[in-house]
Amino acid sequence: MPTSLHNQVVEHLGSRIVGGVIPQGSILLAADLEDRLEVSRSVIREAIRVLAQAGLVTSTKRVGIRVLAPEHWNPFDTQVIRWRLASDQQGAQLRSLTELRSCVEPMAAELAAVHAPEAMRKELLMVSAQMSHYGRQGDLVRFLELDIRFHAIVLAASGNEMFATLATPIGAILRGRTELGLMPDRPHEEALAWHQAVADAISTADSAGARKNMDSIMRRTQNEISGIWQEAPRLFHDPTRPQRK
Amino acid sequence: MPTSLHNQVVEHLGSRIVGGVIPQGSILLAADLEDRLEVSRSVIREAIRVLAQAGLVTSTKRVGIRVLAPEHWNPFDTQVIRWRLASDQQGAQLRSLTELRSCVEPMAAELAAVHAPEAMRKELLMVSAQMSHYGRQGDLVRFLELDIRFHAIVLAASGNEMFATLATPIGAILRGRTELGLMPDRPHEEALAWHQAVADAISTADSAGARKNMDSIMRRTQNEISGIWQEAPRLFHDPTRPQRK
DNA sequence: TAACGCCAATCTGTGCAGGCATAAAAATAA
DNA sequence: TTATTTTTATGCCTGCACAGATTGGCGTTA
Incomplete structure (x- = not known):
């Protein structure tokens, strides 16, 4: 084929x-x-x-x-993201995506607490429980897949299509993070507790709690991986001049 | 042509x-x-x-x-956004974009306070001053263009390409908001002050202040226009099953 | 008889080769 | 400098062959 x-x-x-x-x-x-x-x-x-x-x-x-x-280049194009992650700009790409998710995911959690359908709330509880289970066992492979699933569900449960489509590239950076060996031997108890707390808050419609705990997760991951993009230069494209050619 | x-x-x-x-x-x-x-x-x-x-x-x-x-449909595709804004789904499209910007712009302001090049900080001060000027005069046409410019600069000054590209659709919804007559006769003093405060905070590298004041702007606009999407249904696309056809 | 499995006909996108029209850069003339 | 001609690569069109998936017929079997 x-x-x-x-x-x-x-x-x-x-x-x-x-x-x-x-x-x-x-x-x-x-x-x-x-x-x-x-x-x-x-x-x-x-x-x-x-x-x-x-x-x-x-x-x-x-x-x-x-x-x-x-x-x-369209930074939201999935192919462009993939190519950038495989190039020497992968640092800049990881930074952009991480900054984006660090503000989007807390808002998604907040919205999910209000709007998520019942099935997704239940599934979040299941997934977070399994994350704790396999995380404590040190089964990083299974943990990674659950982690990806967790964040994808929260994004989808927000009911915002734009948030939902970010699940794919976010999954890619989660995979990349483990492949690059940037994950601890087993997830921190703190992180497990936060995921659990997000799931709990969403299932009880506690939007403030959902946002707060997701925000904690984001702060930690940002700290953990910001080393990668050491001094990748930022690009400032002045919006004043449309500059065609 | x-x-x-x-x-x-x-x-x-x-x-x-x-x-x-x-x-x-x-x-x-x-x-x-x-x-x-x-x-x-x-x-x-x-x-x-x-x-x-x-x-x-x-x-x-x-x-x-x-x-x-x-x-x-790719919700980040500029053409898809344009077509949706011109269709009967414009409520849902406005909601998605507004939710997105309400979390992205505060973060962009925070980043801009840290990373913005000097020229952009200066320009922000100029633009916010002019916004106050024309806003108090009730010159809504000029105010609109300055408002669009203001938010575009902040997004660009964050140094995050993904944020920067959101300037175009955000500009579109700002235009749409005035065209639909959803703006007050003249901008609220409160809003003018917040824009000024954001510009000041960015120019003095006060990231917390930049975020806080931009967040205030977002809260107000969210309140002002959330009436449009009354009960536009949210779409929940379960990420579990890839569902092809 | 009815259900199953195999095979051929058919339909539609995919890819190829070559043609002419046209717009815009470059060169030339005024 | 300005106006005009020449050049040249893309835009657009058409006829043809191929690949692969669906459909339906046919024969076999339970």
């Missing part, structure tokens, strides 16, 4: 652009890409359309396909 | 799908679309690629182009 050809081209070009192999400002020619990648014009064109929507390139007549600067 | 053909097709189909004219579960056939829209295969295919990336459709062999349910 080989993934479709144009997707392969999107993957090929996208990862190279984000990875810096193809530098910003480069001009790609559709005809060149045809020979180099040995595919037909239609797949090139469809791939370029997708990359253009992600903000990686823009194609104009008579000049070609221009590779755009990082500030034009 | 008419925008390119395939973009027109994206616009045509996208707005109709989000608007509900083309209901979820519909099957579109590329050949049909060719005659109906009177364009060639290539533009149809490129348009479908873009719509597929936005999560509006998925195309499979032997069956056609299936229109997906709203929970698959």
